[in-house]
Amino acid sequence: MVEKITKKSVFLNNSVARFFTRNKRTSIVATCSLAFVATCVFVFVAVCCLFYPSSAGAEEKGKVLAITDIVEHPALTAVREGILETLAEKGFVEGENLTVIYESAQGNVATAQQIADSFVSKKPDVIVGIATPSAQALVGATRKIPIVFSAVTDPVGADLIPQMRKPGGNVTGVSDLSPIDKHLKLIRKITPKVRTLGVIYNAGEANSVSLVKLIREYSSKNKLEIKEATVAKSSEVSQATQSLVGKVDALYVPTDNTVVSAFESVVRVASEAKLAIYAGDTDSVNRGALAALGFNYKDVGKQTGEIVARVLKGKKAGSINAEGVEITELYLNQGKADELGIKFGKKLLKEAKKVVR
Numbered sequence: 001m002v003e004k005i006t007k008k009s010v011f012l013n014n015s016v017a018r019f020f021t022r023n024k025r026t027s028i029v030a031t032c033s034l035a036f037v038a039t040c041v042f043v044f045v046a047v048c049c050l051f052y053p054s055s056a057g058a059e060e061k062g063k064v065l066a067i068t069d070i071v072e073h074p075a076l077t078a079v080r081e082g083i084l085e086t087l088a089e090k091g092f093v094e095g096e097n098l099t100v101i102y103e104s105a106q107g108n109v110a111t112a113q114q115i116a117d118s119f120v121s122k123k124p125d126v127i128v129g130i131a132t133p134s135a136q137a138l139v140g141a142t143r144k145i146p147i148v149f150s151a152v153t154d155p156v157g158a159d160l161i162p163q164m165r166k167p168g169g170n171v172t173g174v175s176d177l178s179p180i181d182k183h184l185k186l187i188r189k190i191t192p193k194v195r196t197l198g199v200i201y202n203a204g205e206a207n208s209v210s211l212v213k214l215i216r217e218y219s220s221k222n223k224l225e226i227k228e229a230t231v232a233k234s235s236e237v238s239q240a241t242q243s244l245v246g247k248v249d250a251l252y253v254p255t256d257n258t259v260v261s262a263f264e265s266v267v268r269v270a271s272e273a274k275l276a277i278y279a280g281d282t283d284s285v286n287r288g289a290l291a292a293l294g295f296n297y298k299d300v301g302k303q304t305g306e307i308v309a310r311v312l313k314g315k316k317a318g319s320i321n322a323e324g325v326e327i328t329e330l331y332l333n334q335g336k337a338d339e340l341g342i343k344f345g346k347k348l349l350k351e352a353k354k355v356v357r
Contacts, residue, residue: 058182062097063312066119068138069130071107071234071261072282075297079130079150082301083308090309093290101217107261109204109232116141126311128304129173131257132207139171146317149173150304151297153207161322168318174304175324176295178255178280180214182328184222186293187278187350191250191342194276196225198248200266203230211254211280234262241269248275253289255280263287276340285331285356289343295325319321329353 027078046053067083080102084094092098105112116137119127126146129135135149139160147170149160155175161167164175187194199215201208212228219226225246229240237259244251251270253259259266261282267288270277279289283297303323311317332344333356349355 004175036055052099062099063092063126064099064101064122064124065092065126065128065308065312066101066122066124067128067130068103068105068112068115068119068134070105070109070112071131071134071257072104073257073263074286075255075260075281076130076151078256078283078297078302079301082298082299082303083128083150083305086297086302086305087312092309092312105134105137105185109137112137113141120145121313126308126317128308132160132205133257135160135173138204143170145170146311147171147173147333148304148308148311148317149192151176151255151300153177153242155322157210158206164322164324166319167322170317171319171321172307172320174300174307175322176201176255176297176300177324178214178294179328180209180211181218181221182293183252183280184215184218184224184279186330187250187252188222188224189277190291190344190348194224194249196227196248197242198227198229198244198251198275199254200229200231200237200244200251200259201254201256204232205256205258208254208256211256215252231258234299236257236267237262238265238269241266245273245275250276250278252278253280253284255294260284263289271339274340276336276342282329282331282354285354288333288336290332290333290336290340293328294331295327296329299327300325332356 062310094100103115112134120142129138129149132152135152138147155161161171231240276290279292282292282294285292330352331354332352
């Protein structure tokens, strides 16, 4: 009995050994086969890369336009859209004979500088800087590549150009300096009982500093006392707005990129305190401002696009006059007026380009 069991054990052991030996050989063959296939694939890809250009490189046909803005919010997005729309009308179509590179600094000045350096290394035909901080970063990064700024409040004061007429060098563009005197007159017209006006802005933005200087200048003429609250980043906007509650009769938000990017924070605090908000840009009326007399930023973009097209066609940027925006539009928020118990006069309603219900 023991002999039979031993013979069976030997048989089983030999069978198992043969099984693993056979599979080991199969495994070695499979491994070698896979290695051969992988080598062939690698060689094929390498040959393709050598003889055929990459898709990214193939797309860069015609002119190359780089666009950057300091932060993404409706007004600045409208500028970019307007630029591309006008360029298409002028024969520069994205994806056909125009490659467009776009990056936003997301409110960070250091990032704006990194983007500027990156764009310069790519050597595009034109670079567009939307808003003052982005334009300043670009001007500091190159004096050779043509730069067109847009939505910049005070290009001379921000050291972008020495003068508006034939600025020289490699820079020109479009300024969106707000008609501050008209803004303060509008506030007094709609809410005549307002005596103290709270202004929220980023003191680090050169454009805002210029605007607040004008607000101070025109405030006494319009019988208004100004109280200021400054921020350094968008996360501070709510607290800055709260600091003005109980001290002011209404709020004013200039075309400050930091505050406008967090406009909902202003609206939330103002709504709880029953304070009217006046804005420097019309897009903010759709977001909760009571009224705004400002520019159509899509049109600002189109105006900028006209300049960019001239540069793409060979005109030197510095020989083109920098331009301002003349036409303003009045936007009113009827829903917010009803909420605050404010009545718009019939004449004012008739003058409005848009009334938000």
